[in-house]
Amino acid sequence: MTDALSLVDDWGPEKIVVVSHRRTGMKGVLVIDNTARGMGKGGTRMSPTVTVGEVARLARVMTWKWAGVDLFYGGAKAGIVADPASRDKEAILRAFARALSNEVPREYVMGLDMGLTESDAAFIQDELGDRGAAVGTPGHLGGVAYDKLGVTGYGLAEAADAAAQHLGQPLAGSRVAVQGFGAVGSAAARRLAELGATVVAVSTAHGALHDPAGLDVTELLAARDEHGDHFVTRHHRGTRLPCGSELTVDCDILVPAALQDVIQRPTAQHIKARLVVEGANLPTSPEAQGLLAERGITVVPDFVANAGGVVAAAFAMDSRYSGFRPDTATIFETISTRLRANTVTVLDEARRQGTTPHTAGRSLAEERVRTAMRSKGRIPPA
Numbered sequence: 001m002t003d004a005l006s007l008v009d010d011w012g013p014e015k016i017v018v019v020s021h022r023r024t025g026m027k028g029v030l031v032i033d034n035t036a037r038g039m040g041k042g043g044t045r046m047s048p049t050v051t052v053g054e055v056a057r058l059a060r061v062m063t064w065k066w067a068g069v070d071l072f073y074g075g076a077k078a079g080i081v082a083d084p085a086s087r088d089k090e091a092i093l094r095a096f097a098r099a100l101s102n103e104v105p106r107e108y109v110m111g112l113d114m115g116l117t118e119s120d121a122a123f124i125q126d127e128l129g130d131r132g133a134a135v136g137t138p139g140h141l142g143g144v145a146y147d148k149l150g151v152t153g154y155g156l157a158e159a160a161d162a163a164a165q166h167l168g169q170p171l172a173g174s175r176v177a178v179q180g181f182g183a184v185g186s187a188a189a190r191r192l193a194e195l196g197a198t199v200v201a202v203s204t205a206h207g208a209l210h211d212p213a214g215l216d217v218t219e220l221l222a223a224r225d226e227h228g229d230h231f232v233t234r235h236h237r238g239t240r241l242p243c244g245s246e247l248t249v250d251c252d253i254l255v256p257a258a259l260q261d262v263i264q265r266p267t268a269q270h271i272k273a274r275l276v277v278e279g280a281n282l283p284t285s286p287e288a289q290g291l292l293a294e295r296g297i298t299v300v301p302d303f304v305a306n307a308g309g310v311v312a313a314a315f316a317m318d319s320r321y322s323g324f325r326p327d328t329a330t331i332f333e334t335i336s337t338r339l340r341a342n343t344v345t346v347l348d349e350a351r352r353q354g355t356t357p358h359t360a361g362r363s364l365a366e367e368r369v370r371t372a373m374r375s376k377g378r379i380p381p382a
């Protein structure tokens with residue numbers, strides 16, 4: 001059991017709201033981490049195992065992510081303890097949204113994270129009777145359907161390309177392994193293949209597929225559409241490997257795009273890629289980051305590499321009151337420009353400071369947040 005007060009440090013959280021509803025069995029939490037640069041925005045996760053501590057860690061990642069891409073929103077995240085496959089999902093979501101009607105949308109705007117879909121975002125909007133309550137709603141409701149568009153995976157591939165060029169190891173012809181073939185992993189694989197990379201391994205919760213000569217991403221996407229995450233057990237190409245082995249296959253670039261905390265020191269010891277680009281939030285422990293740096297492996301941090309979703313969310317948030325649907329081409333262009341530039345800045349800074357990209361990226365983001373806190377009088381002048 002997390003002691004909520006033990007989560008508080010110099011940055012936040014500013015607010016933790018735990019809510020429950022007896023009749024639907026809804027239990028959930030909102031963590032608003034730091035709003036010095038703008039109101040809280042971060043996805044809402046639904047999982048049977050979600051905890052206050054997990055949501056707080058993810059809210060902190062959001063603080064750095066917004067500041068890293070230099071957009072004016074603050075770190076926040078919400079979590080609902082429930083099975084996303086539950087038949088009561090809609091009732092639970094509506095109860096959660098109602099319970100947070102003091103905070104949403106004035107202090108926090110809901111969005112999609114694991115377990116939530118576009119139609120869930122539509123229910124949340126409906127429940128709170130305000131089109132600003134959630135982003136990630138379907139296009140026919142004027143939203144930016146970012147999981148369908150694959151904005152986060154697209155941005156991740158752009159960041160990977162910029163990082164590969166920075167290392168003098170062009171992306172075209174590189175061999176890539178992708179853990180997780182959901183919204184982020186599949187869109188990343190698609191864009192990486194478009195940029196000329198060869199995808200040699202992919203995985204889902206049901207296993208991994210490996211072919212050193214390259215898997216056909218178009219075929220994989222079609223198989224996933226037909227069989228869901230089970231496609232890895234039905235696909236006729238490649239060798240089946242157990243879950244987790246995709247992290248250590250022979251490749252040039254590794255994209256963990258499934259779960260947090262999957263790369264600890266023992267796995268980091270066996271990673272063969274020269275470049276790791278984090279699609280999931282918090283996939284690599286600080287100890288593993290240190291070991292990878294010692295082994296000469298570059299890691300593009302989560303809050304840099306998977307920020308495509310926040311760029312799209314910023315467009316969606318900014319269009320809430322204008323009613324104009326943001327233009328998709330502009331969203332993609334902005335994601336590419338911002339993520340490429342930020343990747344290079346962070347890798348340059350890491351080189352200059354002689355530290356890991358996580359430390360360097362965080363120090364750049366911290367400086368922006370600290371400046372905002374100071375100018376709002378939240379901390380004493382320097």
Ligand code: NAD
Nearest residue numbers: 152180181182183184204205229257258279280281306309
């Ligand atoms: P998703 O639910 O669409 O997909 C998750 C994928 O991971 C599925 O293919 C699932 O089978 C697979 N998976 C689960 N456990 C696994 C395991 N042990 N080994 C291999 N694969 C496994 O989720 P998503 O939206 O793609 O999010 C993935 C990660 O990216 C999460 O950490 C999320 O917080 C992060 N993220 C998502 C977005 C976004 O826009 N969706 C943005 C930023 C960060």
